[in-house]
Amino acid sequence: MTKLPCEIVQDLLPLYIDKLTSDVTNGEVESHIINCPACQSVYETMKNEEGGALSPSEAASEKKQIDFLKKYRSRVRVIALSVILAVVVLILGVLVTRTYLIGELSEYGKVTYNIEVVGNEVHVTAIPVDGKDAISDLKFEESGDGFLWIRSRIVKESPLHQGMKIETYTYSSEEPLTMILADYERTIVWEDGTAILDQTWRIWATKHMYVGDMSANAMTANALNLREKIGAFTNELQTENEPYGWTIIFSDPLDKKQEDYYRSEMKKAAYEMIALTRNLDHVTFRYVIDGEEFEETYYEKDASEAYGRSIKDSWQSVKQFQDFVRWVELY
Numbered sequence: 001m002t003k004l005p006c007e008i009v010q011d012l013l014p015l016y017i018d019k020l021t022s023d024v025t026n027g028e029v030e031s032h033i034i035n036c037p038a039c040q041s042v043y044e045t046m047k048n049e050e051g052g053a054l055s056p057s058e059a060a061s062e063k064k065q066i067d068f069l070k071k072y073r074s075r076v077r078v079i080a081l082s083v084i085l086a087v088v089v090l091i092l093g094v095l096v097t098r099t100y101l102i103g104e105l106s107e108y109g110k111v112t113y114n115i116e117v118v119g120n121e122v123h124v125t126a127i128p129v130d131g132k133d134a135i136s137d138l139k140f141e142e143s144g145d146g147f148l149w150i151r152s153r154i155v156k157e158s159p160l161h162q163g164m165k166i167e168t169y170t171y172s173s174e175e176p177l178t179m180i181l182a183d184y185e186r187t188i189v190w191e192d193g194t195a196i197l198d199q200t201w202r203i204w205a206t207k208h209m210y211v212g213d214m215s216a217n218a219m220t221a222n223a224l225n226l227r228e229k230i231g232a233f234t235n236e237l238q239t240e241n242e243p244y245g246w247t248i249i250f251s252d253p254l255d256k257k258q259e260d261y262y263r264s265e266m267k268k269a270a271y272e273m274i275a276l277t278r279n280l281d282h283v284t285f286r287y288v289i290d291g292e293e294f295e296e297t298y299y300e301k302d303a304s305e306a307y308g309r310s311i312k313d314s315w316q317s318v319k320q321f322q323d324f325v326r327w328v329e330l331y
Contacts (some may be wrong), residue, residue, distance in 0.1 A: 103155035135165035146178035190241040207276040243281030270298035
């Protein structure tokens with residue numbers, strides 16, 4: 001067994017003399033003192049400073065006090081451990097309750113909603129995007145102006161809550177139902193009799209006024225998955241004079257075998273960018289295939305004439321934008 005250093009033994013001597021140390025500590029201190037003249041001298045000095053021998057009654061009283069202190073210290077330890085254990089159990093209980101029973105309000109992108117409206121009845125199927133989640137509750141709130149707000153709570157899947165949740169809500173407002181929104185961000189999931197696709201909302205939500213706002217442009221391009229569909233690119237803006245334009249320059253050569261696909265995706269993206277950027281007139285793409293440079297430009301006027309009305313109208317309503325996107329897919 002490793003011997004205690006003199007410094008530690010001398011620090012323990014006051015407690016040892018007052019008989020507040022354990023039996024194991026007593027044995028270590030006594031073993032050290034027997035073999036260490038320096039510590040033995042310190043010990044004797046401390047004992048003498050205590051005031052000499054005690055009377056039998058004083059010794060008995062002191063022993064009772066020491067026994068009481070030892071019991072008190074032991075009781076304090078038990079109480080402290082009990083409190084710590086209670087706190088741990090409480091925290092675990094709160095976490096389990098929150099995770100599996102109460103959950104948290106859903107945020108955009110965590111739940112997919114299927115909406116069907118028949119008369120005044122709104123049939124809702126809420127499906128968690130993460131397969132390990134479940135919907136524990138659906139709350140409905142009418143705003144009085146034809147809007148219905150759905151809020152869902154997400155918990156971890158368990159025997160109590162599993163996967164999707166299906167509910168039917170009866171709309172009671174005198175105002176005709178025109179829009180259904182969901183979750184904290186009030187995502188539009190239904191408008192004027194049409195269920196809105198999540199992808200459509202995600203793109204439409206990036207609409208902005210000025211093409212000169214490059215951060216807003218980037219949000220629209222990202223929502224359209226332009227990098228994933230075609231490739232990395234850089235941007236040039238023409239905002240000195242009207243009509244304003246946005247040029248996208250693809251960094252890497254494109255595959256000749258997918259040329260038709262690339263051009264189709266460019267046209268779709270260009271029309272949707274123009275529709276969602278209020279003052280944008282045209283979008284130009286520059287790219288290279290087999291060493292040859294190409295440039296394609298798409299104009300708001302051409303798209304509006306082909307569509308039969310201004311594509312800028314879809315900026316005002318996600319339903320109109322969804323109708324426009326469906327036309328673009330077929331055009």
